[in-house]
Amino acid sequence: MKIANHTLIVSTLALAASFQAFAASPAVATANDPAYNLATTTQVAGIVTGIRQVPAGSPLAGTHLTLKSKNAMVDVYLGPADFLKFLKVSFPVGDEISVTGSKVKLDNIDVILSRQVDDGSALITLRDSSGAGDWQHWGQEIDPTLVK
Numbered sequence: 001m002k003i004a005n006h007t008l009i010v011s012t013l014a015l016a017a018s019f020q021a022f023a024a025s026p027a028v029a030t031a032n033d034p035a036y037n038l039a040t041t042t043q044v045a046g047i048v049t050g051i052r053q054v055p056a057g058s059p060l061a062g063t064h065l066t067l068k069s070k071n072a073m074v075d076v077y078l079g080p081a082d083f084l085k086f087l088k089v090s091f092p093v094g095d096e097i098s099v100t101g102s103k104v105k106l107d108n109i110d111v112i113l114s115r116q117v118d119d120g121s122a123l124i125t126l127r128d129s130s131g132a133g134d135w136q137h138w139g140q141e142i143d144p145t146l147v148k
Contacts, residue, residue, distance in 0.1 A: 032059040034104035036113050036131025044069050044076075044112065045098040048091050053081055059106055060113075065091055067099065075111045076101070079126050083135035089117075089124050096120065102131060 050066035062080040066073055076099050078084060078091075091097055101114040115127040127133050 036102045
């Protein structure tokens, strides 16, 4: 019984330490990051043809997908790479997905700031209903009366 209790304490401490490490290094938006716009919400489906990491300090730093839809190639910004790693989500080349998000311009290029990604087996929500990245809330206490 003592071994099981010790394992639970060690597991809890390891989880708390990994969460604190993630929360201590939040993604910082640059001044050039486009804002999520509810008025430009769109949905696009297609096949992932590429994955790229934009370095920290650059506009929309983090993980981007290139999605081949019926009509065009689309740049999809998912969020900070550490956040996606924490969630244990990935979208390999060849996956067919559907993305809901805000279509914005970055350096005269259309980018979709993803809010939800559906790969056919799971619906991953990356932003709240107002478009704020869920990664912005990690490590913060929430007033229980605000949780719906």
